[in-house]
Amino acid sequence: MVQVFKVSNVRGATGEGEVGSSFIYPNQLVGFLESRLSQGVPVFLITRDYPLLLQRFWDEGSLLKAVWITTIEHPHAVHPRDLHKIEAAVIRDTSIRKSDVVLDGFEYLMLENGLIPALKFVSKVRDITLVNGTRFYVVLSDALTERERALLKRSMGIL
Numbered sequence: 001m002v003q004v005f006k007v008s009n010v011r012g013a014t015g016e017g018e019v020g021s022s023f024i025y026p027n028q029l030v031g032f033l034e035s036r037l038s039q040g041v042p043v044f045l046i047t048r049d050y051p052l053l054l055q056r057f058w059d060e061g062s063l064l065k066a067v068w069i070t071t072i073e074h075p076h077a078v079h080p081r082d083l084h085k086i087e088a089a090v091i092r093d094t095s096i097r098k099s100d101v102v103l104d105g106f107e108y109l110m111l112e113n114g115l116i117p118a119l120k121f122v123s124k125v126r127d128i129t130l131v132n133g134t135r136f137y138v139v140l141s142d143a144l145t146e147r148e149r150a151l152l153k154r155s156m157g158i159l
Helices: 026-038 051-057 083-097 106-113 115-131 146-155
Strands: 020-024 043-047 064-069 100-104 135-139
Touching: 020 026, 020 115, 026 043, 026 100, 026 135, 043 051, 043 083, 051 064, 064 083, 083 100, 083 115, 100 115, 106 115, 115 135, 115 146
Parallel strands: 020 135, 043 064, 043 100, 100 135
Antiparallel strands: none
């Protein structure tokens, strides 16, 4: 039997704060991270950029955690085709730290996996953040076509 939600129950696991999804433009990412972290919000970043480029955000007890998506072998890297590993890390971090999730590299996941698997991944991460009462942000690349942007918006629940 399927458990039906009452509208009042769909606030996320914490029962507080905002939940949902939205876009960030590439030139806004650093300012966005600074703002969220200064507000005490934990952030889980999935990025194409080598994480040490964001070193200034890390300190003892940092609120920022990052996964580097790349095809090279590295202790802090995940292959872009291992979407299940990225998903598991998102589940772990959002359920424990209640972190916001930022995906910087959707077009790279699309290139490595294809459009449909990348959209399915985005949709799943969105659902994970909703269930855990956190927010999901995707850095919106200029490389995407209008059709790809429209499909991405639908996958994120942005109408």
